[in-house]
Amino acid sequence: GENVEQHPSTLSVQEGDSAVIKCTYSDSASNYFPWYKQELGKRPQLIIDIRSNVGEKKDQRIAVTLNKTAKHFSLHITETQPEDSAVYFCAASMTGGGADGLTFGKGTHLIIQP
Amino acid sequence: DAGITQSPRHKVTETGTPVTLRCHQTENHRYMYWYRQDPGHGLRLIHYSYGVKDTDKGEVSDGYSVSRSKTEDFLLTLESATSSQTSVYFCAISATGGHSNEQFFGPGTRLTVL
Numbered sequence: 001g002e003n004v005e006q007h008p009s010t011l012s013v014q015e016g017d018s019a020v021i022k023c024t025y026s027d028s029a030s031n032y033f034p035w036y037k038q039e040l041g042k043r044p045q046l047i048i049d050i051r052s053n054v055g056e057k058k059d060q061r062i063a064v065t066l067n068k069t070a071k072h073f074s075l076h077i078t079e080t081q082p083e084d085s086a087v088y089f090c091a092a093s094m095t096g097g098g099a100d101g102l103t104f105g106k107g108t109h110l111i112i113q114p
Numbered sequence: 115d116a117g118i119t120q121s122p123r124h125k126v127t128e129t130g131t132p133v134t135l136r137c138h139q140t141e142n143h144r145y146m147y148w149y150r151q152d153p154g155h156g157l158r159l160i161h162y163s164y165g166v167k168d169t170d171k172g173e174v175s176d177g178y179s180v181s182r183s184k185t186e187d188f189l190l191t192l193e194s195a196t197s198s199q200t201s202v203y204f205c206a207i208s209a210t211g212g213h214s215n216e217q218f219f220g221p222g223t224r225l226t227v228l
Contacts, residue, residue: 102157
């Protein structure tokens with residue numbers, strides 16, 4: 001089955017700086033890669049996703065890049081703010097998220113230092 | 115938040131007892147999923163459903179069974195609870211097949227097995 005590795009497990013950045021979280025996947029058939037944000041005690045919520053036919057996608061301060069050849073994808077957050085502090089999960093799916101669920105990385109705890 | 119609820123929200127039970135968790139949606143989405151979340155493991159898929167009476171196993175299905183007799187309800191049963199099943203359980207739903215593959219998560223159920 002699919003295996004998703006996520007690094008780092010903890011990331012501390014100064015407010016206003018950029019943060020980058022990286023994930024690798026094992027199955028070249030995976031074609032959908034979402035990123036979820038989870039605040040303490042809350043449910044995971046989708047912040048951005050990308051399909052395998054796209055190399056990069058942006059949404060305001062958040063961007064995701066995908067390198068299919070290397071089988072890795074990354075989350076970029078620019079101009080970080082205190083409300084960005086949370087745990088971020090990457091995931092992969094071979095069927096676009098449906099029919100077989102998502103395989104998640106183990107998460108990155110992002111800490112924004114004031 | 116999408117119309118998805120879970121019950122109970124918290125439960126403490128003893129080893130060897132059966133436990134049933136309920137996920138209820140009002141979105142009429144076809145796909146439903148059960149994940150468990152444990153420190154250091156991220157979210158792992160237990161079972162999923164792609165329609166009424168249509169279910170399949172996920173990554174960590176041992177010790178769990180599911181049923182879906184109606185579109186809106188997806189039940190997760192621990193036949194004989196063990197301490198290793200102490201976890202936070204999240205239900206998710208997805209429309210998949212349309213313009214979005216987003217999985218929406220429920221609020222979670224915290225289960226403690228003593």
